Amino acid sequence: MGITDILFMVLIISGACYLLYRSLWKRKGHCQGCDSETCDVKKR
Amino acid sequence: MSLQLSRGEVTSPVQSQESKSTAAPHEKTITVAVAGNPNSGKSTLINAIAGTRLYVGNWPGVTVEKKSAMFEHGGRKIKLIDLPGTYSLSPYTQEEIIARDYLVKEKPDVIINVVDATNIERNLYLTVQLLELGIPLVIALNIYDEAEQKGYRINTKAMEEMLGVKVTPTVATKKAGLEELLKAATESADNPSRYLPKQLNYGDDIESAAAVIRTHISEQYPSLDGIYPTRWLAFKFMEGDSRAAEEASLKMDAAFIDKATAHLKKAHGDDMESIMADERYALATGLTREVVKRPEVRKVEITEKIDRWALNRFLGIPIFLAAMWIVFKLTFDISQPFGDWIDGATAGPVSRLADKMIAAVNGPLWIASLATEGVIAGVGFVLAFVPVIFAMMFFITFLEGSGYMARAAFVMDRAMHSMGLHGKSFIPMLLGFGCNVPGIYATRTLENPRDKALTALLLPLMSCGARLPVYVVFIGAFFSSYAGTVLWSMYVMGIVLAILMGVIFKRTLFRGESPMFIMELPPYRMPSLRSLMIHTWEKGKHFLIKAGTYIFAVSILVWFLLNLPWGVENKKDSYLGKTGQIIAPVLEPVGFGNWEAASALVTGLIAKEIVVGSMAEIYAVEQAEEAPTTVSEDLKEMGTTFVAAAGDSFRNVFATFGIASISAEEDEGASGLKTVIQKTFTPLTAYAFMAFVLLYMPCVVVAIAMKHEFGSWKWFGVAFAYQMVLAWGVALVIYQGGKFLGIG
Numbered sequence: 001m002g003i004t005d006i007l008f009m010v011l012i013i014s015g016a017c018y019l020l021y022r023s024l025w026k027r028k029g030h031c032q033g034c035d036s037e038t039c040d041v042k043k044r
Numbered sequence: 045m046s047l048q049l050s051r052g053e054v055t056s057p058v059q060s061q062e063s064k065s066t067a068a069p070h071e072k073t074i075t076v077a078v079a080g081n082p083n084s085g086k087s088t089l090i091n092a093i094a095g096t097r098l099y100v101g102n103w104p105g106v107t108v109e110k111k112s113a114m115f116e117h118g119g120r121k122i123k124l125i126d127l128p129g130t131y132s133l134s135p136y137t138q139e140e141i142i143a144r145d146y147l148v149k150e151k152p153d154v155i156i157n158v159v160d161a162t163n164i165e166r167n168l169y170l171t172v173q174l175l176e177l178g179i180p181l182v183i184a185l186n187i188y189d190e191a192e193q194k195g196y197r198i199n200t201k202a203m204e205e206m207l208g209v210k211v212t213p214t215v216a217t218k219k220a221g222l223e224e225l226l227k228a229a230t231e232s233a234d235n236p237s238r239y240l241p242k243q244l245n246y247g248d249d250i251e252s253a254a255a256v257i258r259t260h261i262s263e264q265y266p267s268l269d270g271i272y273p274t275r276w277l278a279f280k281f282m283e284g285d286s287r288a289a290e291e292a293s294l295k296m297d298a299a300f301i302d303k304a305t306a307h308l309k310k311a312h313g314d315d316m317e318s319i320m321a322d323e324r325y326a327l328a329t330g331l332t333r334e335v336v337k338r339p340e341v342r343k344v345e346i347t348e349k350i351d352r353w354a355l356n357r358f359l360g361i362p363i364f365l366a367a368m369w370i371v372f373k374l375t376f377d378i379s380q381p382f383g384d385w386i387d388g389a390t391a392g393p394v395s396r397l398a399d400k401m402i403a404a405v406n407g408p409l410w411i412a413s414l415a416t417e418g419v420i421a422g423v424g425f426v427l428a429f430v431p432v433i434f435a436m437m438f439f440i441t442f443l444e445g446s447g448y449m450a451r452a453a454f455v456m457d458r459a460m461h462s463m464g465l466h467g468k469s470f471i472p473m474l475l476g477f478g479c480n481v482p483g484i485y486a487t488r489t490l491e492n493p494r495d496k497a498l499t500a501l502l503l504p505l506m507s508c509g510a511r512l513p514v515y516v517v518f519i520g521a522f523f524s525s526y527a528g529t530v531l532w533s534m535y536v537m538g539i540v541l542a543i544l545m546g547v548i549f550k551r552t553l554f555r556g557e558s559p560m561f562i563m564e565l566p567p568y569r570m571p572s573l574r575s576l577m578i579h580t581w582e583k584g585k586h587f588l589i590k591a592g593t594y595i596f597a598v599s600i601l602v603w604f605l606l607n608l609p610w611g612v613e614n615k616k617d618s619y620l621g622k623t624g625q626i627i628a629p630v631l632e633p634v635g636f637g638n639w640e641a642a643s644a645l646v647t648g649l650i651a652k653e654i655v656v657g658s659m660a661e662i663y664a665v666e667q668a669e670e671a672p673t674t675v676s677e678d679l680k681e682m683g684t685t686f687v688a689a690a691g692d693s694f695r696n697v698f699a700t701f702g703i704a705s706i707s708a709e710e711d712e713g714a715s716g717l718k719t720v721i722q723k724t725f726t727p728l729t730a731y732a733f734m735a736f737v738l739l740y741m742p743c744v745v746v747a748i749a750m751k752h753e754f755g756s757w758k759w760f761g762v763a764f765a766y767q768m769v770l771a772w773g774v775a776l777v778i779y780q781g782g783k784f785l786g787i788g
Contacts (some may be wrong), residue, residue: 005408005410008411009604012414012600013601015597016597016598017597017601019594019596020597020598020601020650022593023593023594023597024650024744024748025748
């Protein structure tokens with residue numbers, strides 16, 4: 001296993017941890033029942 | 045239209061509206077608040093107008109907080125605010141406080157008051173109170189088609205003249221009457237002084253007392269003029285509504301108000317709040333008599349006929365349990381062939397394609413292993429349960445939309461009382477069958493903090509969609525002949541244990557009487573296919589998002605934990621394996637004391653569906669050596685197996701609730717993980733494991749939602765502790781009891 005492999009592994013693990021943080025903690029557990037609204041301007 | 049002729053007396057809020065309208069009327073965004081009784085179709089109306097997908101359901105109390113939607117109409121930007129449904133503007137429930145605060149403080153340009161045309165009298169009680177605010181108002185006489193079917197003749201012209209507002213018949217589900225409604229709303233917002241609603245007269249004695257208090261308020265607090273509707277404030281003061289005074293940051297002079305209303309209390313022999321309520325009801329009743337003509341001979345409606353059975357004292361709960369059983373049976377029968385198809389596609393063609401792509405770019409072997417044994421095994425295996433989750437959400441949405449779920453809350457009311465709650469607490473619990481998180485947020489509809497906390501504590505015992513994949517794998521492996529019944533038993537187990545735990549909590553942490561609950565039962569309606577599809581998708585897409593985010597992330601981390609320290613030969617010696625070995629002895633008495641099950645349960649703390657994803661990785665099912673295939677051959681195979689799956693699913697629906705074809709398919713060749721599980725578990729330990737997954741601690745997302753809703757980790761801590769003990773205890777009883785009886 002070379003240094004590139006180790007760097008790559010660290011990158012993947014960090015990415016996975018960040019994804020977990022963002023989807024679990026940062027959004028405060030909001031899910032389908034909570035965010036079924038939209039504020040996008042829609043043409044009618 | 046006689047609107048201009050019927051303008052009422054000009055009150056202070058007018059000035060505020062006029063001052064607001066001076067700023068470039070055709071450029072500014074029009075803010076429209078949509079208010080009305082629960083289940084009058086506000087969210088449906090907004091969805092129909094703005095193309096949003098706000099959660100709707102045929103029961104009262106679906107919207108628990110205000111939500112907004114922006115859209116353009118005729119070159120104008122319109123912001124719609126969906127307020128929670130309320131029966132009045134009193135400050136007693138969370139919904140009333142949210143709706144009232146918004147209307148009084150934010151002062152929308154116009155209110156669209158959604159009135160259920162099949163129940164005008166009760167709806168007008170709120171309308172009368174909205175008129176007091178002096179904000180331009182337009183009435184959407186919704187569900188107009190049903191009123192016509194019932195033979196009601198509604199004189200909208202007379203209604204307009206009496207209330208001084210525009211009245212537009214609408215059918216939100218069919219998008220009928222929306223153009224007229226929007227036109228009326230924009231006209232009213234652009235010309236507030238012309239479209240002010242009538243201020244209905246409550247009688248000389250009440251009006252003169254209110255006038256005295258208004259003068260007093262204006263003299264004491266001149267800065268309030270134009271900011272707060274002083275007539276409305278005067279009524280609130282007369283009713284003794286201290287919250288209104290707090291909101292307006294003024295001190296209620298109780299002695300002065302008592303003096304101004306003493307003669308009224310004496311004359312009516314009642315308190316002012318009751319006197320005002322009586323007057324408003326009298327107005328609503330009088331208005332209804334004037335504008336609605338009902339057929340002389342009333343037919344027994346279909347809703348009444350069904351409710352004679354569905355709400356029967358003795359049959360209500362058995363019918364509810366039978367309805368749930370049918371839902372689970374159909375869910376299994378329809379979705380299983382598609383689930384097997386996805387499982388086969390990810391394990392076969394998709395894995396092979398990933399291998400080929402990594403080999404093509406000379407990627408290292410560990411990356412190929414991470415992709416196939418980590419991501420594809422973990423995420424792919426969980427994705428195989430997308431059909432079952434969508435099927436379940438479809439049927440739950442159907443029951444919600446039909447109005448049956450409100451009956452479920454009603455028939456469960458007595459059971460809920462036994463645990464110190466009332467039927468209203470069952471609504472967040474019903475939401476919990478989809479996902480526990482919105483259920484936790486829905487507890488805010490409960491008035492008292494005791495009910496909120498107790499409901500949130502019991503809610504994770506409702507089996508959410510995330511637990512389905514675990515059941516499906518184990519039921520497929522051990523109980524395929526009676527799949528629907530075993531799945532149903534899991535849900536019933538959750539409900540029964542919630543009742544038992546509720547009784548225990550009522551006698552320990554939550555002493556006190558359970559409040560009375562009066563619930564409006566909506567009429568049965570056939571939900572439209574479009575609405576069913578949209579809301580099934582809204583519920584189910586969350587599962588797909590989870591698969592793409594944290595299930596994906598955890599699959600990667602689990603793969604590393606199974607392969608670190610680097611070069612580990614036996615997974616048992618990996619970090620995850622060692623963690624599992626530490627926990628396994630605790631699970632020994634409950635029948636699954638092996639490191640594989642223990643490790644999968646640990647990863648399931650993030651989300652329950654990860655349990656099966658992790659198992660797929662841990663057991664790393666070796667695929668039988670197959671002859672090399674090309675991508676086009678793989679695609680062709682996927683196409684033919686999909687058609688076969690669709691055929692199986694179709695046959696299952698018409699097999700009169702039989703699952704013969706699924707059983708046959710299982711016999712032909714169960715998926716790899718199921719085969720491994722059949723070697724590791726017995727039917728008894730499998731059932732104990734499913735019960736443990738149902739009951740052990742709520743997932744991390746629920747924990748965060750609890751922290752968010754209650755402001756501390758306290759209630760999550762209680763939930764964590766009692767659920768762990770309960771899960772272990774129930775699994776122990778199942779396993780040891782089963783062994784004692786010689787089962788498994």
